[in-house]
Amino acid sequence: MCGTVLCRRSSACCALLNYGGSVLEETGRYLVNFDTAELEQDEVPYLVIGSGVAGLYAACAAARAGERVAVITKGTVDDTTTAHAQGGVAAAIGAEDDPAYHLADTLAAGAGLADEEAVRVLVAAAPARISDLLSIGAQFDRANGVLDLGREGAHSRNRVVHAGGDATGAEIQRALTAWISGHTLIDLYERHYLVDLLVREKVCYGALVLDGERQRLRVFWARAVVLATGGAAQTFRHNTNPRVATGDGMAAAYRAGADLMDMEFVQFHPTVFKQPGGEPFLISERLRGEGAILRNYREERFMPRYHERGELAPRDVVTRAILEEMRQSDAPCVYIDARHIPAERLRKRFPKITGTLVGYGFDITKDLIPVTPAAHYFMGGVRTDLCGRTTIEGLYACGEVACTGVHGANRLASNSLLEGLVFAGRVVESTRGKLEGRGRPRFCCDELLPPADYDAAALRIALQETMDEGAGPVRTPAGLSSVLAFCEDWQWLRRHAAATPAEMEVRNMLEIGHLVAEAALARTESRGAHYRVDFPAPRERWRKHIIFRR
Template sequence: MKKHLEPRRYLVSFDTHTLSHIFTDVLVIGSGVAGLRAALETARHCSVLVATKGHLSESNTERAQGGIAVVLAPGDRPEAHVKDTLDAGQGLCDPLVVKEVIADGPKLIKELIRWGASFDHEGGKLAFTREGGHSSARIVHALGDATGREVERALVTRTRSDAKITVMEHTFAVDLLTVDGGCRGCVVWQDGKGFTLVRAKQTILATGGCGQVYRETTNPEIATGDGLAIAYRAGAELQDMEFMQFHPTTLYIAGATRALISEAVRGEGAYLLNKHGERFMPRYHPQAELAPRDVVSRSVLKEMRLSGGTCVYLDLRHLPKKRVIQRFPMIRDLCASFDLDITSDLIPVRPSAHYMIGGVKVDKHGLTSLGCLYACGEAANSEFHGANRLGSNSLLEGLVFGQRAGQAAGRRAAHAKDNGPSLAITSKISPTKQGELNLEDVENSLRSLMWRAVGVERSESDLREAEEMIDFWCSYVLDKEFSTSAGWELQNMLTVCKLMVSAARQRQESRGVHYRSDFPDRDDVKWRHHIALRNPSAK
């Protein structure tokens, strides 16, 4: 088996002297809640260019159903939200970051409302629901179960109306450009236009997660971990890459794309039943269906093994029919497309990859280990979530760190005189002798391997198998030069998977969403610390 190759510094050949240039004060890569909030904050200070892989509203944010966790409900206290978050994070949260993010939440939600976001109300006041791991109902939601869509709509509308923000849609960020330990912009690809060099005084990564490295995922097709990979190649430090959160309840119908069934369904009182129609979660955790997601996901898999089933079932039949229809219109319509009535039928569900807790390590302002490079949202690791993320804490973190990164980058860019000296970077890749690759076949094999060996439960034997196979694929994929985004995505996915497996093998304990069947206990003596990864060949 061939030895694993470290990723090249750049994926494609280029010469900065001959590339067409675009100049901006701040470049934001990504257009979910974190990216757009960062762009809007930056625009208070200087010009912004938002480059996004798909259309402007295409992101994980748009798919978020549950809501945003925020301390606004009567009787709720910031200290309670802090405790819930720290408890879920199992010793790896930064308590100061947790406290500050939760404190900033209310003002940013009120700002969203001023910007036109319409959250659900009951009796003329904001409506709140409860989700797993939360000690009280503090989740605000919109259009029943379409919170992400409404938040994205409000942010997109405001972004398009801001004269200081330019948007480049369907733009693939191929690689960050670095000089002397600082980011100077990005080489991007646009269909029909080819490569362009975007020169920026400051760059903000808000590229989302990497759920597509798994066969079963709630993430959109664009979530291939590109931002994580380009940051790693550039030399930025990544952290906590072993912590991928699996959502316990995604619709399971053979042949259909996995679709999220919001945790809010259980928050409203739905039960989980096994193949025999028995409610099982009370046997596994005092909070039953509202236990943290890692507990519910492992419990679901155990029930599937015990019963021989391919899924378990969500049961809403005991809940008021009118309430269910009003609260979950998107889920109702989704299930109806498969001839399921959520008020009278059981909903087949099983876990899927949902949220990357690890990411590019940032400080409390969103600054990475590389100068002039910020990160926010799912692409970043701020130590807010720790080893496990509470439901509806992700949109909260995206808003807060989007605002923080945008403010810091905008202020720095506004005080910089220009984009710095002209760049003299040449990337020349020698042609390989290898034949054409079946990219789809490699990608499907990778996704199946990750699901089988680096999924909800891991072990040394499975992780070693995964590492060997990924090394083998890397040996003949990473040294090729591709001319389409499909090839770059595969190279990025392999890079990210390699990092995930490396971190998972190192952490010889179980903590949060990282469960090792061969090390089933938490070990605070040896492992109450973060695992950081950095590209040794980056200059």
């Protein structure tokens, strides 16, 4: 059983990190001034914040249980990380597979920090969640009338269910969106931005939300607030996530007093295509599962020198191998080579990848494709139990925003969509028929100074570049200290109200960046996705979790 290191931000010191008293401990609870007594009010049994796989599945489950649900999302319903997911959903449903194999693969990828009980819950529920998606209309790829199962890195069996070749997330997003759109118990509020959670004495009563259409604050009271806001890879400049993935749910939960755990573990996807002027585009791991190989700048295959599984090694291994090859050759990238795979097979199985690359002048059937690692997924997040309960009563979290312990120090490919499905369902299973009204206490804040005069867009880019340099896949004390220094230079913003969603986002990103760097500097070892140049090996004394509590 892994131990726990608890770091309390409000203490003068703790077992690992010193937190001298500062104004940060006394300010920054809210992003804006407000008074709930003066705002528009709504009340629902379930408030779901986020419209990716975890949020929409939670809404479906609650509506099926006969409960009214409000779903709020900061953009449009399909502006999510889920919609961009290519790979698929892992489930041990093949004739030669078993949940025990899925369990073993997940624990191995987690590098000694995955919670075995949580992983058992995940892999046991996977087949039923696939069946549920099929029942609501998801169209997964089939071969000879049965589900076509692919293989990705660190999986010992073919068990990845996919759709449209390489557009699995988009199909799941479509199916869930269509289902909720026709349900009378679900109200969807697009362009509604989570500002803060309304918490008193460790009880969550609801959320303060900015209505982006009308540019006014409103309050949603709820018996259960379900965070499903996704991750925070946008804190890095080179990332695979949509622009909305700025860690809003994590930061809001932290300000409200919830525990955050494993924030140092950020997964960098090894193979991301990037051309000048273009957005980073993920090249799915399934392409390597189909036989594509990695070549360095001299066009030599290199992965077998780093791991016995070659291109299908765990993502952290592949990422560091790529960076080492780039360093040795002083090269800007490595290449993924699929030229030996039949062209028609590539076009059929990877239509999104092949089509996107054509737009940039690359033919995957004939060309080497330049790739580099990029920030992709947060293993850490809001600490929960196996039913999504956080350390605040009435506040739940599921999907990437949550940290159940299921991924440990490194996520196994195609377990992310699965985690959202499994634990969103468990949130509702554990609460349906048990929710009690909590009333509407008055919340207010009038202590913040007027909005500050600064360029939020420029600050966002500067933070992202600082994170890339100092908190990327290969970390040093100097680099991590530079991230901390950058974030601390902007601490004064906490005394000021945020004027726009862009300002709220960058404030949340600063909070997340600071926590990532603090945890990474404290963890004096290398484990999973966290690699320290000065401590290049795992240490048994560090087989434990770092938990932040405000």
